[in-house]
Amino acid sequence: MKRFDHLVLRCPRLGGEITFAYCRKEQGDLPCPRIIRCWQDLIPVEQHLGAFLSKDEWDRCFNAPPKDKITTIFEIVDEVKKRKKI
């Protein structure tokens, strides 16, 4: 599980260096949805993750709906409005 955790890559989203360990848990229990794209030329990331993620986790992480920033923002706005009863 921790074989590649020490490796460092520049994260194009955060604008800084992060370890594979961070990418692997970027969504709490799930990896960053872009972990395969960022790492696939460097390490056998797909096989690595495939060995540890259940099919459900894999689907939630990699087969979830694609989201851009504006989509994300308006989803959150709607959620917050509902929660705050606005």
Place this chain on the structure above:
Amino acid sequence: MRQTKVFLNESEIPRQWYNIMADMPTPMSPPLHPGTGKPLAAEDMAAIFPMNLIEQEMSPDRWIDIPEEVLEKYMLWRPSPLYRAYNLEKILDAPVKIYYKHEGVSPAGSHKPNTAVAQAYYNKEFGIKKISTETGAGQWGSALSMACNMFGLECRVFMVRVSYDQKPYRRLMMQTWGGTCFPSPSEETETGRKVLAEHPDSPGSLGIAISEAIEDAVGNGDARYSLGSVLNHVLLHQTIIGLEAQKQLEKVGDYPDVVIGCAGGGSNFAGLALPFARDKIHGKDISIIAAEPSSCPTLTMAPFGYDFGDLAMSTPLLAMYSLGHDFVPAPIHAGGLRYHGMAPIISHLVKENIIEPRAYHQLETFEAGVQWARSEAFIPAPETNHAIASVIQEANRAKEEGKEKVILFNWSGHGLVDLASYDAYLTGKLFDYPLPLEEIERAKKVLGQYPKP
């Protein structure tokens, strides 16, 4: 004596921003509301943006006046100088002139204040007292903190915890300018508290930070949210870069054959490129290159179209580069290809063949950045290095083809607060080369012994 820098007098600063929506060769598809499937309306956006910025976001007008109050703040560093990179030209020994727009001269050290100042001003004018935002490594958060301070606004920045801990300098810039920087997840919001309850040591993520910043603003009448990239009005404010460059090049009697910028969310690239894209739309023969990290190939790999989100169609729909919901990838290839964080305007111009995207690996970009620092002396921000890698590629191409070219690019920021990134590169910590095949095969064999879920 040769001229290295081209200046504009303060009186020559452009007094209007350029809105490319007026010149789009084909109409852009509007972002759609997930619930109705209809274009997002002003009232949909009113919860997070002030109405004067929403009007700019949706404006079809070609030129939009820059308020005097914004121009006064711009004057602290604008007009920014246009440089000629003679030293790099000499090293490359190619038949090119290389010009660059130096956006690192702003107080925050990057192009970001061009929109931060404008956004702070419009929020202030609308009666807003407090602005919330998220930031990764802190470039945007520091620029907005500075801008809010200029207009007497409170600034609350949710900075991804891993960056907050690892990169203190931009956090300190925010605090010095009077902003409040929270490590995200934080105790400030319900979202943050929930994450911390489940994962007390969470290093955070951009997703959590965005949620916190929006929650902080929504429902608070005198607060709004601010974004430093992607949106139309952000790109609009950045066009002052390209408009200045056009005037400066005119002074020395040049016009670029190639315009280059690095493209993450698209704002600095757009800032330089859009005024030239207008020229191209109206017939100029010019190449416009968006240099992006190969690790997030939003433009280079994905097709263009609406993203319908999930099967329940509960997410807003935006026409941009994406693999889309109807793309059913083999599970093993589904990950990063689905990323699409590029500004819709840039996506549209790529589709129209006005802009050409190119991707560069990170080691290649750092190599270019170091070559730049050792020839032109200024240390570039790591993002800027993508543009420099592209410049070098274009120069070498011109040499091979024996063609003279004028290259213009956006030197979007300095890297003095990013020296840890250079340290990672110079000490070989950055990982950017493919493992040898035999190593991959070995790893596969090892992993194959693990039980499958």
